[in-house]
Amino acid sequence: MSSVLPEAFLDKMQQLLGEEYPAFMASYEKPRYYGLRVNTNKVSLAAFSKYNPFTLSPIPWAPEGFYYQEEDRPGKHPYYHAGLYYIQEPSAMMPVELLGVVPGDRVLDLCAAPGGKSTQIASKLQGLGLLAANDNAGERVKALAKNLELAGVSNAIVLNEWPASLVRSFPSFFDKILIDAPCSGEGMFRKDEEMAKQWEKHSVEKCVLMQRDILAHAAALLAPGGRIVYSTCTFSPEENEGMIAEFLSGHPDFRVAVIPASLGLAPGRADWLAPSGRYTPESAAQVAAAGRIWPHLMQGEGHFFAVLEHSGSTGEAAPADEDAGGALRRARAQPRGRKGGGGWKQAADETELTREEAEQVERFMRLTLTRPLPGKLMKYGSHVYLQPPGVPRLDTLKVIRPGWFIGTLKKNRFEPSHPLALGLKADEAVRRVDLPSTEPEAIRYLKGETLEISASLILTALDPKPDEEGWTKGYCLVCVDGFPLGWGKWRDGMLKNEYPAGWRWT
Known part of the structure; x- marks a missing residue:
């Protein structure tokens, strides 16, 4: 591995680490660590332990996180x-x-794609409150939306915007903001050798400009008394301690909160900051309270973390918010209601459901689900969403998902979406079939095949089960070991597969 590391990177790390450098380099000869995080929106840790087919060991800093062995292949x-x-x-x-x-x-997850941290936030919210997952990269935001849907998240919106544009709709709005900042990626070299090969093309100076802009606008999006966590996967002090010290100098209403020692993080390196006109000695001293994961000290890849807490005062936004590259001024000058590419819907397309369309949705809910679903019913084109409460107007933004995508209006009918199935619990469907994970039918369903299912295997929430013929007909929630996978349509012993082509097992 060390043979692919850039010489300039090695020289820099040797200068920074001194006596620690040999141990740091030795970590690159060790295998990377693999992790998975249990989605407690769908299954408790106790229940997962009963079903778990893998060899797992706990990750000390994440209660729902576990190391797994590469040969386990949990994605399969x-x-x-x-x-x-x-x-x-x-x-x-x-x-x-x-x-x-x-x-x-x-x-707000401000730089959210591909969505791992957004799904983790959603697990913490447990369906309450609001998650706004945003990324400015048009292609990556598609993966973000899909991962939130796979996780069954029902209280999220997905946006494709620059941070400056969000300030118009969400000034001082969020209680918590996560910034997983774009960075030079030095901490990921062991995980991805290609990143090491591309390192010199990812200029630290360019990353610093983006990080400065993102932090400044995040401050304008945070509610008084709120919290920002700034993280990178790089070792570079310019992108880490230097960036935080500079932010604190321009935002005296923030401080770096001390990270609990029980998490085992190495401290921030205030001693790596040379005197600079961009920050004061006082703000530079605060970065010692930040934290780092070093690959030679902990079982993980290189990361930096700073917890920024707002004092709670309600002063005017610092002028630096607007001066950060002029991004906020440019955003205000942009035309409103612009269209997104790639067929993605945005808020300018929102229309009211007609009375007939609302009745179609209501009829489906009544015949297929055991309880009404919360949220504001909305229509974008032919797509129907349930938006969580408390979302402001989004008509100036590029919106990928304005809420939980629950289905599509077709001529004289409503077709449920795959995200609706994944956001339900098994007992919330009137009809369901449960496939064992140990039997081939589960894989066959995931491959899109039609299954032979006898009426006796269709479970119903109706009590008592109706005697008349035909009670099993219609949409049926297909589950594996009691956990929803998608929809099927049962008729005369055959389950027509409704699993979408783009999601199928390969």
Whole structure:
């Protein structure tokens, strides 16, 4: 591994680490660590331990996180397609643990794609409050939306915007903000050798400009008394301690909160900061309270974390918020209601459901589900969503998902969506069929095949089960070991597969 590391990177790390450098280099000859995080929105840790087919050991800093063995291949198990866990690098689970999310919070994941940390935030919210998951990369935001849907998240919106544009709709709005900042990626070299090969193209100076802009606008999006967690996967002090010291100098209403010693993090390196006009000695001293994961000290890849807490005062936003590259001024000058590419819907397309359309949705709910679903019913084109409460107007933003996508209006009928199935519990469907994970039918369903299912295997929430013929007809929630996978349509002993082509087992 060390043979692919850039010489300039090695020289820098040797200068920074001194006596620790040999141990740091030895870590690159060790195998990387693999992690998964249980999705407690769908299954409790106690229940998962009964079903768990893998060899797992706990990740110390993440209660729902576990190391797994590479040969386990959890991405090739039906439980992955049921959204019971998310495969995630162990160190990447730390930022959300530091964010301190509780049910009911309004949380922004500002640089969210591909969605691992967003799904972790959603697990902490437990269906209450609001998650706004945003990323400015058009292609990556598609993976973000899909991962939230796979996790069964019902209280999220997905946006595709620059941070400056969000300030118009969400000034001083969020209780918690996560910034998983774009960075030079030095901490991921062991995980991905290609990142090491591309390192010199990812200029630290360019990353610093983006990070400065993101932090400045995050401050304008945070409610008084709120919390920002800033994290990177790089060792560079310019992108870490230097960036935080500079932010604190321009935002005296913030401080760096001390990270609990029980998490085992190495401290921030205030001693690596040379005197600079960008920050004061006082703000530079505060960064010692930040934390780092070093690959030669902990079982994870290199990361930096700073917990920024707002004092609670309600002063005017610092002028630096607007001066950070002029991004806020540019956002205000942009035309409103612009269209997103790739067929994605945005808020400018919102229309009211007609009375007939609302009745179609209501009829489906009544015949297929055991309880009404919470949220504001909305229509974007032919797609129907349930939006969580407390969302402001989104008509100036590029919106990928304005809420929980529950289905599509077709001529004289409503067709449920795959995300609706994944966001339900098994007992919330009037009709369901449960496939064992140990039998081939579960894989066959995930491959899109039609299944032969006798009427006796269709479970119903109706009590008592109707005697008349035909009670099993219609949409049926297909589950694996009691956890929803998707929809099927049962008729005359055959289950027509409704699993979407883009999600199928390969």
